Amino acid sequence: MANTQTPHGFQPFEFEQVYSISNGKRIKSRSSYASLVTSKDSIVWAEDTGDKRRAVFKLYHHRGPISWWREKFFRFRVQREFDALCYLFQNGVPCPRPHYWSYGYLPGLGRCELLVTSEVPDSITFAEFLQSSEGANQASNVCALFRLIRKMHRSGFYHGALWARNVLVTTPDLRDVSFHIIDTPSSMRFSKDLYGTRMAWADLLNISTSLRKLFGADSCEQYLIEYGLSERLIERFKTHLIRYSPSRHTRNRLRAEFEVRELVSHFCSWCTGIHRIKAAKPLHRKASNPICSE
Numbered sequence: 242m243a244n245t246q247t248p249h250g251f252q253p254f255e256f257e258q259v260y261s262i263s264n265g266k267r268i269k270s271r272s273s274y275a276s277l278v279t280s281k282d283s284i285v286w287a288e289d290t291g292d293k294r295r296a297v298f299k300l301y302h303h304r305g306p307i308s309w310w311r312e313k314f315f316r317f318r319v320q321r322e323f324d325a326l327c328y329l330f331q332n333g334v335p336c337p338r339p340h341y342w343s344y345g346y347l348p349g350l351g352r353c354e355l356l357v358t359s360e361v362p363d364s365i366t367f368a369e370f371l372q373s374s375e376g377a378n379q380a381s382n383v384c385a386l387f388r389l390i391r392k393m394h395r396s397g398f399y400h401g402a403l404w405a406r407n408v409l410v411t412t413p414d415l416r417d418v419s420f421h422i423i424d425t426p427s428s429m430r431f432s433k434d435l436y437g438t439r440m441a442w443a444d445l446l447n448i449s450t451s452l453r454k455l456f457g458a459d460s461c462e463q464y465l466i467e468y469g470l471s472e473r474l475i476e477r478f479k480t481h482l483i484r485y486s487p488s489r490h491t492r493n494r495l496r497a498e499f500e501v502r503e504l505v506s507h508f509c510s511w512c513t514g515i516h517r518i519k520a521a522k523p524l525h526r527k528a529s530n531p532i533c534s535e
């Protein structure tokens with residue numbers, strides 16, 4: 242594996258072990274190792290990193306040749322995710338601390354990409370949280386999530402896959418919870434606050450879909466107020482939300498549109514000399530050993 246972002250002092254995972262483990266179909270569990278998700282094209286697992294901290298490893302495997310070469314030329318999927326997490330981290334939006342990304346070829350797994358982040362301990366997904374909590378506690382917690390989304394949008398960050406399974410909730414006792422944003426390869430960065438834009442609208446529709454399915458569209462009203470939408474926009478939003486079920490084609494079309502908008506946004510900020518879209522800096526340049534220095 243070509244290891245492009247390995248911080249000092251951190252021993253990368255032994256990739257051969259991944260191979261032997263995943264080759265045997267069922268992922269075996271070692272004492273320090275926990276499988277989180279396995280799908281046909283990715284494996285996510287958590288692993289001790291030596292000083293009792295745990296890191297989450299996300300390995301995309303069997304990457305197709307066309308996307309592989311395209312990404313090699315532009316940016317790898319894990320690299321986009323890494324940069325996005327660095328950006329969120331630097332803008333004070335809670336997310337797992339990104340450690341490094343890597344790519345290479347593994348026998349049996351083909352072309353692979355790997356992203357390593359810190360683990361959010363004792364967390365469940367927002368989707369699971371909605372099923373497990375109830376009443377007033379849940380409402381006040383969900384308000385906190387919408388404030389967090391507002392903060393994310395204020396920094397010009399569009400998530401692009403803000404589904405309930407891509408938000409983690411830490412649950413000390415289901416009363417005092419905190420949220421973390423994960424899974425950011427589809428994200429984009431703009432030079433201005435996204436309030437009222439189609440990008441913000443799309444993120445809000447995605448996250449509100451789970452709430453609508455469980456509690457109805459009206460339940461979102463208090464959260465949208467917390468986000469800062471005006472009454473008129475909330476009414477419009479609810480009408481959209483009721484019939485929101487984007488097809489693959491619609492999602493692709495929106496993505497293409499947002500990519501053009503992102504380009505224009507970069508170009509405008511470059512023209513006006515306001516370089517507000519800060520390049521995300523790898524965090525490990527600041528800390529000699531990020532895993533230990535958190």
Ligand SMILES: Nc1ncnc2c1ncn2[C@@H]1O[C@H](COP(=O)(O)OP(=O)(O)OP(=O)(O)O)[C@@H](O)[C@H]1O
Nearest residue numbers: 277278283285297337358359360361366406423424
């Ligand atoms: N930093 C983390 N700390 C704790 N758990 C994590 C972390 N990152 C990922 N997970 C767990 O792994 C699951 C999958 O992660 P992620 O969403 O990044 O991968 P994915 O391949 O996109 O999966 P999916 O398609 O289900 O969204 C999450 O739902 C979460 O339960």
Ligand SMILES: [Mg+2]
Nearest residue numbers: 406407423424
């Ligand atoms: Mg995900």
